[in-house]
Amino acid sequence: MQVDLIIEDDRWKAVDLDALAHRAAQATQAHLALAPLDAGLEVSLLACDDTRIATLNGDFRGKQQATNVLSWPSEDRAAAVHGGPPTPPTDPELGDIAIAYDTCQREAETQGKDFPVHVTHLLVHGMLHLLGYDHINDKDAALMEGLEVEILGKMGICNPYED
Numbered sequence: 001m002q003v004d005l006i007i008e009d010d011r012w013k014a015v016d017l018d019a020l021a022h023r024a025a026q027a028t029q030a031h032l033a034l035a036p037l038d039a040g041l042e043v044s045l046l047a048c049d050d051t052r053i054a055t056l057n058g059d060f061r062g063k064q065q066a067t068n069v070l071s072w073p074s075e076d077r078a079a080a081v082h083g084g085p086p087t088p089p090t091d092p093e094l095g096d097i098a099i100a101y102d103t104c105q106r107e108a109e110t111q112g113k114d115f116p117v118h119v120t121h122l123l124v125h126g127m128l129h130l131l132g133y134d135h136i137n138d139k140d141a142a143l144m145e146g147l148e149v150e151i152l153g154k155m156g157i158c159n160p161y162e163d
Helices: 011-015 015-033 050-061 100-113 115-130 138-154
Strands: 002-007 042-048 069-073 093-100
Touching: 002 011, 002 015, 002 138, 011 015, 011 050, 011 115, 015 042, 015 115, 015 138, 042 050, 050 069, 050 093, 050 100, 093 100, 093 115, 100 115, 115 138
Parallel strands: 002 042, 042 093
Antiparallel strands: 069 093
8 A cells, every 4th residue: 555645744754654654554454455456555644733634624524623633535435334344445545644743742642652653543543534434433433443453453552442
C-alpha cells in the first residue's frame, strides 16, 4: 500500500511519520488480506497541527475543535448490517487521512503512552475508517476495535484499549 505524505507541521519529521504510516498501512492491508488493485492501494496522509485539523473538523463535521485524526474515504464502503464487514474497495485510492501533532502528543502524555505507538494506533484507526469500518454503534465499534487490537498485536503493540 502506498502512502502519500504531506507534512505541514515539521514536528512530525522527528517521529519519522513516513515510516510509521507505511508500516501501519502494510499491517492493515496484510491483516485484512486486501489484494492490491491494478494500480495498488493508495492513501493520502496530511500531517498537520491542531489549528489545521480544527478547521477541517469544522468544515467537514461541523465540530469547531481539534481532534486527533480525521478520514475521508474515496467511496462508501459501509457494511450493509451493523457489525458486518464493509464492502471491499473497488477504487485503489482509498482516501485521505489528516492527523494532528498537538492532540496526538497531548493524548500520549495524558495516557502515558509512547508517542510513536499512539500515532501508529491512530493511523491504523484512520485506515480502517477508509476501508469502511466505523464505531458509530456498539456492534461496529466492537468489530473495529477488535481489528485494531489484532493488527497492532501483529506489529508488537499492546492493546491500546486496556488500562
